[in-house]
Amino acid sequence: MLTNEIIQQKLTEKFGDALTDWQEPYGMLTFTAPKEMNLKVLQFLFDDTDLKFNFLTDLQAVHYPDNKGAELAVVYHLHNWVDNIRIRFKVFTDINQPDVYSATALYQSANFMERETYDFFGVNFVGHPNLIRILNVDEMDYFPLRKEFPLEDQTRIDKDDEMFGRG
Amino acid sequence: MSDHILLPEGSIEKQTTTLNLGPTHPATHGVFQNILELDGERIMKATSTVGYIHRAFEKIAERRPLYQITPLTDRLNYCSSPINNMGWHLTCEKLLNVSTPKRVDYLRVIIMELARISDHLICNSIVGVDSGAYSGFLYVMQFRELIYEIYEEVCGSRLTTNIGRIGGFERNFTNTAFEKLEKFLDEKTGYPAQLKEFENLFTRNRIFMDRTIGCGPISAERAMNYGFTGPNLRAAGVDYDVRVHSPYSSYQDFDFTIPVGTTGDCYDRFLVRNQEMWQSLSIINQAYKKVQEFKGAEADVFHADVPAYYLPEKKDVYTKMEALIYHFKIVMGETEMPVGEVYNSVEGANGELGYYLISDGGRTPYRLHFRRPCFIYYQAYPELIKDGMLSDAVITMSSLNLIAGELDA
Numbered sequence: 178m179l180t181n182e183i184i185q186q187k188l189t190e191k192f193g194d195a196l197t198d199w200q201e202p203y204g205m206l207t208f209t210a211p212k213e214m215n216l217k218v219l220q221f222l223f224d225d226t227d228l229k230f231n232f233l234t235d236l237q238a239v240h241y242p243d244n245k246g247a248e249l250a251v252v253y254h255l256h257n258w259v260d261n262i263r264i265r266f267k268v269f270t271d272i273n274q275p276d277v278y279s280a281t282a283l284y285q286s287a288n289f290m291e292r293e294t295y296d297f298f299g300v301n302f303v304g305h306p307n308l309i310r311i312l313n314v315d316e317m318d319y320f321p322l323r324k325e326f327p328l329e330d331q332t333r334i335d336k337d338d339e340m341f342g343r344g
Numbered sequence: 345m346s347d348h349i350l351l352p353e354g355s356i357e358k359q360t361t362t363l364n365l366g367p368t369h370p371a372t373h374g375v376f377q378n379i380l381e382l383d384g385e386r387i388m389k390a391t392s393t394v395g396y397i398h399r400a401f402e403k404i405a406e407r408r409p410l411y412q413i414t415p416l417t418d419r420l421n422y423c424s425s426p427i428n429n430m431g432w433h434l435t436c437e438k439l440l441n442v443s444t445p446k447r448v449d450y451l452r453v454i455i456m457e458l459a460r461i462s463d464h465l466i467c468n469s470i471v472g473v474d475s476g477a478y479s480g481f482l483y484v485m486q487f488r489e490l491i492y493e494i495y496e497e498v499c500g501s502r503l504t505t506n507i508g509r510i511g512g513f514e515r516n517f518t519n520t521a522f523e524k525l526e527k528f529l530d531e532k533t534g535y536p537a538q539l540k541e542f543e544n545l546f547t548r549n550r551i552f553m554d555r556t557i558g559c560g561p562i563s564a565e566r567a568m569n570y571g572f573t574g575p576n577l578r579a580a581g582v583d584y585d586v587r588v589h590s591p592y593s594s595y596q597d598f599d600f601t602i603p604v605g606t607t608g609d610c611y612d613r614f615l616v617r618n619q620e621m622w623q624s625l626s627i628i629n630q631a632y633k634k635v636q637e638f639k640g641a642e643a644d645v646f647h648a649d650v651p652a653y654y655l656p657e658k659k660d661v662y663t664k665m666e667a668l669i670y671h672f673k674i675v676m677g678e679t680e681m682p683v684g685e686v687y688n689s690v691e692g693a694n695g696e697l698g699y700y701l702i703s704d705g706g707r708t709p710y711r712l713h714f715r716r717p718c719f720i721y722y723q724a725y726p727e728l729i730k731d732g733m734l735s736d737a738v739i740t741m742s743s744l745n746l747i748a749g750e751l752d753a
Binding site: 202203205207231232233234235237239240252254258261263265284285286288289290293297310311312313321322326328 | 394395398400402403404406407438439566568569570571582584589590684685686687689696698700702710711713715719720722723724752753
C-alpha cells in the first residue's frame, strides 16, 4: 500500500534535498521542486514502478506578489489510479523571467492547461508546441489573473450606469 | 481510411478546402470554432479555437465570499448544475471541516444523480438528432422537464439552480418533491420505461450503429494521456470513477457498477451513458429508500448544525440574537476561513470536476481554480476527427458532450 511517507522517502532518495517544503494539507502530500527539475520529477513519478503517477489531473498557477524573486507558482496535481493516491507539487519562478519547462511531451493533456496558465499568468512554458492565448482575446497584452489587476471597485460612483438600471 | 485514393502531387484536385465549422454553426450546439482542412469530405486537419464565452469566473471568485461563488459554478456545465453546486459545497465543507448528516448526503446523492441523468439524456438524444433521428430527443425531453420540476420544488429554479448551501440544503424537500420523484422513478410510466423505449429506438438500430460504430475512437492509453475522465474515458475501457475511487457524500453506501466500453468510439460512449443512466436510477432508488427510513426528528434534518456557515432561518433572525449575528456575518462574508489549500473533486456528468481552492484566511478565496473535464478532453478532438468524414465530426462532437460553459469557464 502506497502512503505519503513512502512517496516522500522515494523522492528524497532520488532527488535529495532539492525537494523542499513537505506538507500534507487535508491529506494530500505537497512539496516544492526547483523549477529546472519539474520535468525530472514528473518523469520519475511517471516511470517509477512503485509510484505510477501517470495521470495529470490539473495544472495551473498562483501569483504571490510579496514572494520576491519567486512570484509565480505553477502547481501540478498528479493522480495514481492504481493505488488511488494524489500528490501536488509546485515550482516557483521569478515573474520577470517566468520560464518553466513544458510537460506536453509527457502529457498531451498539459497542452491546453499550459496555454491557459500562460494566458492568465504569463508563465512561459519552454518547449510548448503552440504557446498562444486560449481563452482571452489574442490582442490582450497583460495577464489578467495576476494580483496587480484588481476587480472594479463595487462602490465607485463616477460611472453612469443608468442604462443598466443602476443609475 | 487507409484505402483512400491519393491523387497525384500537383493535380488540381489535390487542393484542399478550408472550412470554418463554427463558431455559431447549429450542428455544434455551442460556441465552438473548428477550422477544418478538407479533402473532399475527408478531414485532413482540424484546428480548434475556444474561449468565445469566457467569463473570468476565477477572477470574479477572488472577490466573493464562499456562498456567492455557488451561482458561478452553475454556469460551468449548465446541463447538470446541481453537481457543480454540490461539488463546490463539498469543497467548502472540506476546507471548513464541516461534516454533514447522512440524510443530507442521501438527498444530495438523489439530486446529483438526477442531474447526471438529465445531462446524459440530453447528450445521447442529441447524438440521435445529429445522426438523423429526432424522435428520441422529444421522447426523453419530457422527463428532463420532470427533473427540472423536482429541482424547482427543492430550490426554486431550473437551469442555473444554485441548489443547496454549505452544510446542506436551503430547505427540506417538500412532499411534492418526493411525489414528483416517485413519478419519475415509476417502472411503468416513469423514466425507466421511457429509457427502455429510447434504447429500443437506438441501441440495435442498424442505421444508428452504422453511423456511430468506429466513429471518433480513442484508445485507453491515448485517452489517459489526453486527460479524459468520466463516460468518455470509461467508453475507452478504463474504469475510473470518482464516486468509487474517492467516495464523497456517502457514495460508499450504495451498490452500483461502473459500465465500461472497449473502443472509445461514439457508439461505446452512447452505450456507457445509457448504462450509467440505469445505474443512476438504481442509486436514486436506493437513496430514496434510505431517506424514507429516517423517522421523527431525523426526517426533518436537511442541514448540518454549523451556525457559523449555514444561514439561519429568517424567523430566528428576527427573534434570536445569535441568529441575527450569524446572519449578518455570513451575508457580509465575515465568517472565519482557515488558511490552507484544498483540492476536491466530484464525478461530474462529463468527468472529474475538481476545485482547487487556496485560502489565505481572508473573506474570499486567494485563488480558485476549476478543473473542467470538458476543457481538458476537448484537446483530443482534432485527433479524434482526423481522417474521418465531416458528418462524423459533428457526431463525435455531440457524443463527447462538450458544454461551452464548462469549456470556457
